[in-house]
Amino acid sequence: LRAAGAVVVDARDPQEFAAGHLRGAVNVPADGRFAEQAGTVLDPADRLVVIAPEQREEEIVTRLARVGFDRAEGYLPAPEEAMEALADEVAPASRVTAARLRAALADERPPLVVDVRTCGERQANGFIDAALHLPLNELPARSGELPADRPLVLHCAGGQRSSIAASLLRRRGFQDVSDLLGGYAAWALTAPESATA
Incomplete structure (x- = not known):
């Protein structure tokens, strides 16, 4: 099959x-x-x-x-x-911690962070600076807008929707895809205030 x-x-x-x-x-x-x-x-x-x-x-x-x-x-x-x-x-599927993502974002060639939460979640809870907002319900139709030659790290609120999104992108041929372990909740708990908006 x-x-x-x-x-x-x-x-x-x-x-x-x-x-x-x-x-x-x-x-x-x-x-x-x-x-x-x-x-x-x-x-x-x-x-x-x-x-x-x-x-x-x-x-x-x-x-x-x-x-x-x-x-x-x-x-x-x-x-x-x-x-x-x-x-x-x-x-295996790549999952990164908030600390590892913060370190990667300071690299010369940082990953593109993709936020798959809804607009309301971003407004209510904050977001990672420079993250591309692409809600999960839009991802199937818009995945072609993402760069295939750059590492991608997807995140949602807690880590479930980002696993869905990352697996969909891998199925569609994206090679370097991870999701944020614990989602934005983990990021907000560990990130310095200057890293959130």
Whole structure:
């Protein structure tokens, strides 16, 4: 199914996903606003294969169907075993800490920080200086605006939506993509006041 173009929807927690996932998989965590976020980054015409947290495979397929994704063609009943068998196809996802991001932003060639939160979140909570604002719901249509030759670090409020966004960009061929561990909340807790607006 993957070879024929099916999209792997990995519904595990972002930390589990980051530890190792099938290349090209899109991480849409089951816990949280799963249906809404799946609808944001997936196309109802896509054929889907689901990787779910243990014993939640049928739940995830059902939740997808309820929002119009009725082309889920299967799921992996034992993802850990499947990933062992497909070890050459498994990769970790890069996640950076706020301290590491601050250091990288001081480099000669800093990464581009992409804020995938809503306008209201940015206004209410602040933002990272020089971050490009590209809300998650706009990312599928606007990903072509991002530079393919520059490191990208995506962030949201707490780290879930940025994992979704980063996985989508990797699927679309972006090579150097990370997300901010703990999101803007972690940045705000550790960054000096001058680094926020």
